[in-house]
Amino acid sequence: MNAPVEHAIAKQHLIDPEICIRCNTCEEICPVDAITHDNLNYVVKFDVCNGCLACVPPCPTGAIDSWRNVERATPYSLEEQFQWDVLPDTTELDNVEAPFAVERADDELPAEVQEITSIATAGQGGPALAPWSASHPYLNLYPPTRPITATVTGNYRLTADDASSDIHHIVLDFGATPFPVLEGQSIGIIPPGTDEKGKPQLLRMYSVASPRDGERPHYNNLSLTVKRVTEDHEGRPTRGVASNYVCDLQKGDKVQVTGPYGSTYLMPNHPGSSIMMICTGTGSAPMRAMTERRRRRLERNEGGELVLFFGARSPDELPYFGPLQKLPKDFIDINFAFSRVPGEPKRYVQDVIRERADKVLQMLQDENCYIYICGLKGMETGVLEAFRDICRANGADWDQLRPELLANARFHVETY
Ligand code: A2P
Secondary structure, eight states: OOOOOOOSEEEEEEOOTTTOOOOOHHHHHOTTOOEEEOSSOEEEOTTTOOOOOTTTTTOSSSTTOEEEEEETTSOOOHHHHHHOSSOOOOOGGGGSOOOBSSOOOGGGSOHHHHHHHHHHTGGGSSOOOOOTTOOOOOOOSBOTTSOEEEEEEEEEEOSOTTOSSOEEEEEEEOTTSOOOOOTTOEEEEEOSSBOTTSOBOOOEEEEBOSOTTTTTTTSSEEEEEEEOOOBOTTSOBOOOHHHHHHHTOOTTOEEEEEEEEOSSSOOOOSTTOEEEEEEEGGGHHHHHHHHHHHHHTGGGOOOOOEEEEEEESSGGGSTTHHHHHHSOTTTOEEEEEESOOTTSOOOOHHHHHHHTHHHHHHHHTOTTEEEEEEEOHHHHHHHHHHHHHHHHHTTOOHHHHHHHHHHTTOEEEEEO
């Protein structure tokens, strides 16, 4: 485990009383209630502010964007801030690089998030890093003790009525409360009620399926891709508490949401960066988010390729089959693998990856290509074997390449 990060000097968030017009926007928007006021000044609680910056863009005057470096043990108190007519002068401390007042180290993430994340990323083969051009993610703004309430604004079945799996596209709206997410991040949902031991239900994590600017552009909403769990990994009948709760949600229902989570499974943003996406079933959620992000920026001609390998039982069982097929061929190179189409041989993503060996090798060796795998654990093993075979057949060495991919933040795995 990492030890909590300790620094003697911290960046303290303050509000410039000379400029502030006392409009209350920052206090309304702060997701962690770090801002308060008296009849004179708006002030920031040092021990609560996590430097998420959600308050900075909406401030009409810029008064909110004020910072001083302080000794962590002796920050400016609320009483002092309430007295100010002007900000205190900067000191020599302001010349050093200092972290925000409260660092959200991984240790502070809810235990179940840490556990799920470590299982999901085990196949990566080493510590994950975010691509150098990834945007800065907000983390853990809403912990399980202080979840945000979202409203369900849509729940659509994605699989055919007679399909064996029941996968839903759920849209959650956060109203006026900020809930910033990036493609590849997850959120937590806390099902209502208690478990069989009478304890409140633990949160379940779901990957976000929409891009950062919302399921609907410029709306404060996001979408999820959720499969109703009706059997366990061994195929025995079971009823997934959270997945059934989510799949049965009705428009207008309120949902307790935590997060966002995930600081490394993030897409590159630099022009010319390519993305290879490999997924099965609901593992398509982050791929949909990244693809849609790129689609919405198509007219910018930023370049870079998108290649998708997507496995499902049949076209009727493949989430987003219709919309995916409508995407221009020169925008995304889509490779489906269907395992249960009557009269056709069973095909897994790793089979199709092998068929596309030349393309796959070129992308594995392209330092501007980032690789994302999401879906069934069994698929991960098969895909890694396919990579190894492709490398071997072409005089490359997967055991040498994989650490390089990891070190350059080009290899990202989330499987379950
Ligand atoms: P299968 O027909 O063998 O179950 P699901 O619908 O259960 O979420 O699975 C999505 C797709 O992943 C299905 O086509 C499923 O095939 C396939 N799959 C199952 N196991 C593996 C594996 N070990 N490697 C690759 N794909 C797999």
